[in-house]
Amino acid sequence: MNTIATLSKGEIGIISEESLDVIPLKLLEMGCLPGVEVELLQVAPLKDPLYICVNGSHLAIRKEMASQIKITFN
Amino acid sequence: MENPKPIKVALIGNPNTGKTSLFNQLTGLTQKVGNYPGVTVDKKQGTCRLSGNKTAIITDLPGTYSINPTSVDESIVLTSLLNTSDANFPDVIVVVADIENLKRNLFLFSQVKDLEIPIVLAINMADQIERKGISIDIETLQKELQTEIVLISARKKQGIDKVKNAIENCISVSSAKPLCSINHKIDEDYFKKLKGISDNHTLYELWLMITQNNFPDTLLSAEKRKLQEFMQDVSKVKRYQHKETIHRYKQINDILKTTYKVDQSKAKDLRGKLDRVFTHKIFGYVIFFGILLLIFQSIFDWSSAPMDFIDGQFANLGEFVKVQMNPGVLTDLITDGIIPGIGGVIIFIPQIAILFLFVAVLEETGYMSRVVFLMDKIMRRYGMSGKSVIPLISGTACAIPAVMATRTISGWKERLITILVTPFTTCSARLPVYAILISLVIPDKKLFGFFSLQGFTLLSLYALGFLTAMVSAFLLHKTLKVKSSSFFVAEMPNYKLPSLKNVIFDVLEKTKAFVLGAGKIILAISVVLWFLASNGPQSYTDSEKNIRENVANKNISPDVIQQKIAAAKLENSYIGIMGKSIEPAIKPLGYDWKIGIALISSFAAREVFVGTLATIYSVESDDDDTSTIKERMRAEMNPDTGKKRFDLPVGMSLLIFYAFAMQCMGTLAIVKRETKSWKWPMIQLFGMGALAYIASFITFTIFS
Numbered sequence: 001m002n003t004i005a006t007l008s009k010g011e012i013g014i015i016s017e018e019s020l021d022v023i024p025l026k027l028l029e030m031g032c033l034p035g036v037e038v039e040l041l042q043v044a045p046l047k048d049p050l051y052i053c054v055n056g057s058h059l060a061i062r063k064e065m066a067s068q069i070k071i072t073f074n
Numbered sequence: 075m076e077n078p079k080p081i082k083v084a085l086i087g088n089p090n091t092g093k094t095s096l097f098n099q100l101t102g103l104t105q106k107v108g109n110y111p112g113v114t115v116d117k118k119q120g121t122c123r124l125s126g127n128k129t130a131i132i133t134d135l136p137g138t139y140s141i142n143p144t145s146v147d148e149s150i151v152l153t154s155l156l157n158t159s160d161a162n163f164p165d166v167i168v169v170v171a172d173i174e175n176l177k178r179n180l181f182l183f184s185q186v187k188d189l190e191i192p193i194v195l196a197i198n199m200a201d202q203i204e205r206k207g208i209s210i211d212i213e214t215l216q217k218e219l220q221t222e223i224v225l226i227s228a229r230k231k232q233g234i235d236k237v238k239n240a241i242e243n244c245i246s247v248s249s250a251k252p253l254c255s256i257n258h259k260i261d262e263d264y265f266k267k268l269k270g271i272s273d274n275h276t277l278y279e280l281w282l283m284i285t286q287n288n289f290p291d292t293l294l295s296a297e298k299r300k301l302q303e304f305m306q307d308v309s310k311v312k313r314y315q316h317k318e319t320i321h322r323y324k325q326i327n328d329i330l331k332t333t334y335k336v337d338q339s340k341a342k343d344l345r346g347k348l349d350r351v352f353t354h355k356i357f358g359y360v361i362f363f364g365i366l367l368l369i370f371q372s373i374f375d376w377s378s379a380p381m382d383f384i385d386g387q388f389a390n391l392g393e394f395v396k397v398q399m400n401p402g403v404l405t406d407l408i409t410d411g412i413i414p415g416i417g418g419v420i421i422f423i424p425q426i427a428i429l430f431l432f433v434a435v436l437e438e439t440g441y442m443s444r445v446v447f448l449m450d451k452i453m454r455r456y457g458m459s460g461k462s463v464i465p466l467i468s469g470t471a472c473a474i475p476a477v478m479a480t481r482t483i484s485g486w487k488e489r490l491i492t493i494l495v496t497p498f499t500t501c502s503a504r505l506p507v508y509a510i511l512i513s514l515v516i517p518d519k520k521l522f523g524f525f526s527l528q529g530f531t532l533l534s535l536y537a538l539g540f541l542t543a544m545v546s547a548f549l550l551h552k553t554l555k556v557k558s559s560s561f562f563v564a565e566m567p568n569y570k571l572p573s574l575k576n577v578i579f580d581v582l583e584k585t586k587a588f589v590l591g592a593g594k595i596i597l598a599i600s601v602v603l604w605f606l607a608s609n610g611p612q613s614y615t616d617s618e619k620n621i622r623e624n625v626a627n628k629n630i631s632p633d634v635i636q637q638k639i640a641a642a643k644l645e646n647s648y649i650g651i652m653g654k655s656i657e658p659a660i661k662p663l664g665y666d667w668k669i670g671i672a673l674i675s676s677f678a679a680r681e682v683f684v685g686t687l688a689t690i691y692s693v694e695s696d697d698d699d700t701s702t703i704k705e706r707m708r709a710e711m712n713p714d715t716g717k718k719r720f721d722l723p724v725g726m727s728l729l730i731f732y733a734f735a736m737q738c739m740g741t742l743a744i745v746k747r748e749t750k751s752w753k754w755p756m757i758q759l760f761g762m763g764a765l766a767y768i769a770s771f772i773t774f775t776i777f778s
Binding site for chain 2: 020021023024025026027028029030031033034041042044045046047048049051055056057058059060061062064065
């Protein structure tokens with residue numbers, strides 16, 4: 001299963017529709033929506049948190065959250 | 075001609091959009107910080123001159139990504155916008171957006187717009203348009219959003235007058251129409267029924283009331299009951315909120331498709347390069363610890379001169395008042411209670427201002443978010459969050475602003491643990507105590523020929539404080555059973571040069587808040603302690619007569635008699651009685667009742683320890699008044715052993731006691747306010763007290 005947490009640095013995926021229910025409202029509101037591209041920019045030195053760019057927002061989220069958000073590739 | 079009523083304006087925007095820069099440009103030095111009723115969130119307001127004799131009162135609302143709040147600060151935004159009957163309800167809202175991240179900024183705009191309050195959209199950092207390869211069709215965007223748009227660059231003072239004009243225009247030509255009609259796209263029947271509840275509120279307002287459980291006073295109780303019925307179906311409300319968010323983004327996307335374009339080839343910038351350095355697995359930490367060292371170094375180096383100056387000025391002021399006023403209770407209250415009390419607060423301003431300066435610069439530049447990113451995993455092992463780093467650093471100046479800085483931590487358990495352990499970090503009030511005790515009991519020698527033993531002791535005490543904070547955080551993490559359901563997200567803003575104006579305003583505001591907030595408590599306790607030390611039961615009143623009778627036929631100089639009287643008075647005063655009554659308890663640690671008095675009075679602020687001992691020994695000592703506190707303390711003997719009172723075991727025991735004990739009423743009060751319960755401050759008081767007692771006992775036993 002592909003999630004944001006399985007992306008490698010610099011890789012881009014698309015958040016899948018079925019992730020809608022697991023994404024917290026706050027993250028949705030910051031632009032992390034199903035159907036949009038998400039790029040993994042940096043991984044913190046201890047492999048967590050992850051630094052992503054989604055819908056123009058640069059965000060740090062924890063691996064725990066990232067591994068619940070499924071993605072697909074074009 | 076009478077001045078027209080000022081227009082009430084609220085500034086709303088995402089964090090890091092330059093909202094505060096715009097606020098500073100609009101209001102300048104007129105800004106004031108107050109409090110919202112019932113909560114401790116700062117309310118920043120200022121006035122601004124418009125055309126003619128018209129003015130506006132500008133309120134800077136806390137930065138937020140959405141009007142659906144996830145923290146105390148953010149809930150202020152919603153409350154301010156829902157309560158139409160409130161005296162501060164805005165006539166006009168200015169939404170500040172960042173040109174680079176317009177989509178997310180317009181999300182917040184779309185929510186605010188639906189409240190149907192006259193609105194202006196100020197798009198900031200317009201000077202970056204070309205450099206970032208952005209093209210924007212303002213005219214079409216204005217039509218689509220049905221809102222006047224102003225392009226500004228707040229830092230360069232461009233477009234500020236246009237914002238003022240727009241505020242004036244906006245109120246005369248009301249542009250209040252909803253943008254995203256939420257009803258029919260999601261569930262038409264559901265929202266029709268919801269709208270049917272009240273005629274006085276818009277559908278979106280009613281929807282916010284049920285999703286956020288926030289009911290303004292304007293709502294009738296029957297209406298409130300009906301709304302609460304809607305709240306029963308929690309999962310439906312949650313699902314519709316998600317749908318609403320997606321719906322809003324869809325609509326914004328459609329609008330931006332034709333009006334806003336970014337040439338990606340130009341968009342790649344410095345951010346990536348700097349991120350690679352600042353979050354590097356080695357350099358990242360090296361840079362962070364380098365900055366920490368610089369902060370600590372500056373707090374000590376830069377502040378010693380102004381602190382000495384303040385200390386001297388307050389001593390002079392006390393002397394001056396004593397000479398000018400007639401002797402009496404009032405004079406004593408002023409010279410021995412109030413002036414030292416105020417001085418005890420003012421003395422911390424240099425250190426605190428320097429610390430706030432660093433924090434403000436690090437936050438303005440965007441570097442602080444990288445520290446959060448770098449430290450999150452490490453801090454999580456101790457039950458805290460990456461965002462706990464800022465409070466723990468602030469704690470080295472003062473725990474009070476540090477506890478307030480924990481508000482940015484969204485998880486309650488993480489925040490609570492940070493609040494509970496922050497008082498272990500070595501605050502500046504401990505420093506004078508450490509300094510005098512170390513110079514008394516630690517020999518002035520060099521380790522390995524160059525490393526000062528005294529300096530090493532001080533450094534070890536700092537390390538001890540920090541380690542204890544981390545260890546207790548770990549224990550709390552493993553034992554605390556607190557429900558906490560929130561998740562971590564931190565925006566990584568673009569790097570910016572700090573704006574001098576913003577930094578200065580920020581430092582001024584926070585320092586003022588500290589002086590007024592903590593100052594009140596420290597001052598009040600100083601006055602209480604003064605009262606306890608200068609009053610007592612019958613034995614206190616009799617002490618002068620007894621001494622005079624005792625020495626009546628002996629050949630003793632009047633000075634010595636005065637000192638004996640003063641000592642007897644202190645011993646029989648309320649605080650002397652308190653000191654004596656705790657003596658049995660503190661004897662195992664090596665302390666006598668005089669140190670007991672100093673321990674009790676340290677509750678005002680720890681550094682009062684030095685002053686109290688100075689008072690006790692100055693009223694007792696046989697020397698001339700010119701001897702320093704240190705000399706007097708050195709001369710003090712222990713009658714039981716015939717040795718010096720402040721020898722190595724007692725000194726070490728006291729150092730350990732001050733490192734661990736929770737002797738700060740100000741912090742206890744702020745923890746109570748932030749946790750909304752006496753439970754947590756009491757746990758701190760007794761938990762840290764017990765640790766201090768046991769650790770000091772062990773230290774005393776080992777060194778004796």
